[in-house]
Amino acid sequence: MKIAIIGGGAIGLLFAHYLNENHEVRVYIRNSTQLQKLRKKGLTTERKGIRSNAPLKAFHFKEWKGEEDLTIIAVKQYSIPEVVKDLMEMNTGKCGSYLFLQNGMGHLKWAEMLEAENIYVGSVEHGALKSEPDTVLHTGIGVTKVAALKGDVELLLKISDSASCYFPFIFAENHIEMLIEKLIVNCVINPLTAVLRVRNGELLANKYYYQLFLRLFDEVSGILGIPDKAGALTHVKSVCEETGMNRSSMLKDIEEGRETEIDAILGYILEEAEKKKMSAPYSESLYCQIKGRE
Amino acid sequence: MKIAIIGGGAIGLLFAHYLNENHEVRVYIRNSTQLQKLRKKGLTTERKGIRSNAPLKAFHFKEWKGEEDLTIIAVKQYSIPEVVKDLMEMNTGKCGSYLFLQNGMGHLKWAEMLEAENIYVGSVEHGALKSEPDTVLHTGIGVTKVAALKGDVELLLKISDSASCYFPFIFAENHIEMLIEKLIVNCVINPLTAVLRVRNGELLANKYYYQLFLRLFDEVSGILGIPDKAGALTHVKSVCEETGMNRSSMLKDIEEGRETEIDAILGYILEEAEKKKMSAPYSESLYCQIKGRE
Incomplete structure (x- = not known):
């Protein structure tokens, strides 16, 4: 072909x-x-x-x-x-x-x-x-x-x-479910690791980072209207564990001074939140921290 | 004496x-x-x-x-x-x-x-x-x-x-008013400059950082029940301008690996928020980012 x-x-x-x-x-x-x-x-x-x-x-x-x-x-x-x-x-x-x-x-x-x-x-x-x-x-x-x-x-x-x-x-x-599953992973792991400048596994290992991880997951999955929140959380956590030693793509982008995909990721969440008239403070806080650096 | x-x-x-x-x-x-x-x-x-x-x-x-x-x-x-x-x-x-x-x-x-x-x-x-x-x-x-x-x-x-x-x-x-005036300044300028690793003036100069600055000010002044919010905002902004080239004490603490005063500052805000059953996502996000680093 x-x-x-x-x-x-x-x-x-x-x-x-x-x-x-x-x-x-x-x-x-x-x-x-x-x-x-x-x-x-x-x-x-x-x-x-x-x-x-x-x-x-x-x-x-x-x-x-x-x-x-x-x-x-x-x-x-x-x-x-x-x-x-x-x-x-x-x-x-x-x-x-x-x-x-x-x-x-x-x-x-x-x-x-x-x-x-x-x-x-x-x-x-x-x-x-x-x-x-x-x-x-x-x-x-x-x-x-x-x-x-x-x-x-x-x-x-x-x-x-x-x-x-x-x-x-x-x-x-279902392509929407498939993309959303990946989107949640990207929304939680990428911005947090980029802002905190840590490897993926650190988000679970550090109790303060994990608290932030849970708050952000909760907010994002709520805005996306995920029906099975518990299942989605297990998925995000398992990706984080399996890639524990990795530096996320957004962290690499930040470290190397490249443009990140933050608009496609948390920017999308903020747009959805606005459409649905929901508040998204954790997403917004990370979004501004990353956009401000670019 | x-x-x-x-x-x-x-x-x-x-x-x-x-x-x-x-x-x-x-x-x-x-x-x-x-x-x-x-x-x-x-x-x-x-x-x-x-x-x-x-x-x-x-x-x-x-x-x-x-x-x-x-x-x-x-x-x-x-x-x-x-x-x-x-x-x-x-x-x-x-x-x-x-x-x-x-x-x-x-x-x-x-x-x-x-x-x-x-x-x-x-x-x-x-x-x-x-x-x-x-x-x-x-x-x-x-x-x-x-x-x-x-x-x-x-x-x-x-x-x-x-x-x-x-x-x-x-x-x-009034000692409470006096301490609260300083507390608001410390709550907004110190954690943001420490997390973003920027000089005080950058919080006003960068539009994304300024957005975060306003959200955090709004949250903190609401939790502290400040009656004159507009006056307090003017005060925090003027301190930020006057000390524009300074690196805040918390930024220095973070850079030199010392313990910060985050518990006395945003930790106090989170306690107040809990007492008053108010949500404090912007404060919590910055608090966790700083505590996780320590």
Whole structure:
């Protein structure tokens, strides 16, 4: 199958590596330094200390024409409006299939604007780190949960059937539930670790941080109207334990002075709270602390 | 007049310097390294780049017998319970006069336990920094507001009349109002600058930090039941502006890994909120962030 991947971040490169094993992958990126490096040196991947390298077809984003069977959109949530507008211009008249891999929920309304046969959304639970423009470390083997927003999952089934055992896909019935499950995890773990500058496990180990963790979980799950709060809390806690030694992506963004996904995460919660006329002081406090730093 | 000063921190040393000019001051401290240094080298004070040095009578805390006309208690709020218990044991049978210089309100109930002719409380609005065990920098010339909790202000009037123009005293009618005015300033500026790691002025200059500043002010002034909220806000903002380039004492405590006065400040607010069955999410969020670090 021909697969386009838009975005050369950790997730884009991780997908490129694993899907390239059984499909014809083309990566589309904007950064020309990274583009040259990938063309010249191929893509290097490291899993549990073992490195591998393979050639990768890399193109400038502007060269995308929607000719592939599936286009995977692996950019950050905050880039979605611009990317989707560009895709609509560049793919005049054609229909296609798209898989969106963003955190949060903000991309749904943009995804729905695309004229497409199939629109999928995915929630990536792998650990990945781009250590060089042409190198991705697969730091935690997880799953990619996928669901159809439009069309059927046939295309994804083909990909899943041929997927590496290190890169499994799981199909979810309800895309909203799937994204919300991830959103709660991101809402609680990411901002707290970023503001407190601690590893994920510290949120459970430190009694004051844990108090804050519970208050924030309570507020966020209330605003999102989660029916099974106890189950959701158990899930967030287990993610926090399993990734105890990890530094969250938002913490890394803060430490390296990059823009964070705070708007897609707590910004979304604040919008929902306003719509529902609910108060969100814990979310707002963390939101302002992170936005003020950016 | 004979004056005892308990505590060799920045405030204790600042009072020692200025009162020593016209009174017989004895400083009582626990740290024997500091004690030896003060005995050997005297007390050095710097104001606007000009240094002065004078001998200072320094004793170990255990040597205090309550023989002075006034005992000034210049320890941090969190040391008050221990210090007051020790003073009660050491001053068996005698009465005396005391001036308490703590932030917050927690010391009031301890001050009232002392058998004393006069009990005063003070709110210090000077900038002071202990750069060495025997050196204090007078970084901001302000005032000391004082009020009587018990007895009359005659003793303080004598001190005020003879005071340096760089070290004025102002008499307040209502000690609760006086302490609350300082408490609000400490509640808003100290925890925010400590958590965000910014200078005081940044709280007004950064729009997200300012949003947090307003929310926290609103919450704290509501819990304290301030009648003139607008006036109090103007006051906190003006302090923040005037001390714009300063790093707050709590920020310094956090940076240098010392215990902070957070329990005396936001801890007190949380207790008040609980008593009054009010919610205090902004205060709680900052309280947990600071306590978790300690």
